Amino acid sequence: MNTHSWTINSFSDVTEDALYSEVFKVSKVKWKLKLYPKGLNSGKGTHLSIFLAVHDAAFFLDGWKVYAKFKLRLKSEGTESDMVKEADGWFYNSVLDWGFSSFMLLSQLNDSENGFLLNDNLKVEVEISVIGTLKYFI
Numbered sequence: 001m002n003t004h005s006w007t008i009n010s011f012s013d014v015t016e017d018a019l020y021s022e023v024f025k026v027s028k029v030k031w032k033l034k035l036y037p038k039g040l041n042s043g044k045g046t047h048l049s050i051f052l053a054v055h056d057a058a059f060f061l062d063g064w065k066v067y068a069k070f071k072l073r074l075k076s077e078g079t080e081s082d083m084v085k086e087a088d089g090w091f092y093n094s095v096l097d098w099g100f101s102s103f104m105l106l107s108q109l110n111d112s113e114n115g116f117l118l119n120d121n122l123k124v125e126v127e128i129s130v131i132g133t134l135k136y137f138i
Helices: 106-110
Strands: 005-006 024-026 029-036 047-054 067-075 083-090 097-105 121-132
Touching: 005 029, 005 106, 029 067, 029 121, 047 106, 047 121, 067 097, 083 097, 097 106
Parallel strands: none
Antiparallel strands: 005 121, 024 029, 029 047, 047 097, 067 083, 067 121
């Protein structure tokens, strides 16, 4: 299984517009997660935004392309009602990330009954199930 977990401690203290996970490798590709605590684009101010991104794309050969099918998940502690969204797409020079500007309403995230911020820790997970690469394309 190609799963990576990321825990953000003291989530309510975060002041940055964007957070980045540590880099992790699946197949021959290095990835990272990007999270916007107060949203991005259409989700700004109302939603949590999460994206899967290729890391160090500048070092790839010209014409590179990577296909990934993946699930982004926010873990709910105690309720077993994780929030999961699936996506797939090609990553390349002008599309370095895929994900969701409107992953979850901030009101839903902050509702203690939902269990997403147990002890003020947010647990994010990505599962990459399919990867295809093209070094060159016509």
